[in-house]
Amino acid sequence: MxxxxxxxxxxxxxxxxxxxxxxxxxxxxxxxxxxxxxxxxxxxxxxxxxxxxxxxxxxxxxxxxxxxxxxxxxxxxxxxxxxxxxxxxxxxxxxxxxxxxxxxxxxxxxxxxxxxxxxxxxxxxxxxxxxxxxPVGADIFCREAQAVWPELRPYLDKKALDGAKRIGLPADPAQLARHTDDEALLAAALVRVALDRELAESVAEG
CATH class of the missing domain: 1.10.340.30 (Hypothetical protein; domain 2)
Structure with a gap:
């Protein structure tokens, strides 16, 4: 998966x-x-x-x-x-x-x-x-802070959704959040693939 x-x-x-x-x-x-x-x-x-x-x-x-x-x-x-x-x-x-x-x-x-x-x-x-x-700094803080501030969840901003699209996942926060109970980890992972094409290809290709 x-x-x-x-x-x-x-x-x-x-x-x-x-x-x-x-x-x-x-x-x-x-x-x-x-x-x-x-x-x-x-x-x-x-x-x-x-x-x-x-x-x-x-x-x-x-x-x-x-x-x-x-x-x-x-x-x-x-x-x-x-x-x-x-x-x-x-x-x-x-x-x-x-x-x-x-x-x-x-x-x-x-x-x-x-x-x-x-x-x-x-x-x-x-x-x-x-x-x-x-706006970028606020997004970064909220993506990570959702680990301890539940009211922020799911916080998947444009950068995270760009990562989702890059590896073929739906760019919809609610749909993505259903796959994990750690939204902060998911958000960080999506941002990492948004920033790193080779990593994104590795994830997408399995």
Missing amino acids: IVRRLLDKAGRTYADEAGIKLADKPSPLYRLLVLATLLSTRINAGIAVAAAKELAAAKLTTPRAMADSRWQDRVDALGRAHYLRYDEQTATALGDSAETLLRDYSGDLRKLREAGDGGTEGIRRRLRKFARVG
Whole structure:
């Protein structure tokens, strides 16, 4: 079955790849927001994941730590992951985003969730108020966060549906979600085949 092959070959969330043990707790949710910010730019996903790991290694895993860090230290962490071209802008954005989270939600994204009137769209709208988190960044966060925020499920955005079409699956979130009880894993796998033609061919051909 193609969905089983998909999950076997590409079934790993980006949070897991970045070393984030996702849970409905402030630090892992914040680290997911950082990862979504890093993945939002036009840069290789592997480099963005490596950058998230470098920031974590520098102990920048809470909004307070990020806000209190030196801009140059953030630039250096991104540089160690070869997160170039966008390193200075992103370092600034991460500091600004941390300040916004501390000011508006006391550093806790669960409060954003609670304030998310309008369900999924309310959550997306609030996420987009963070620096450099546009529609793409909000999609990335929600795709992964659905693992711990059930009201987001099934969150299969355009990028995930592009992956579904590439391997011959229906581009319909409800139909796709019927194949698994782990929508976050499915979404990540579909995005991976959307981004990697060879992987998509491997999945489609069996």
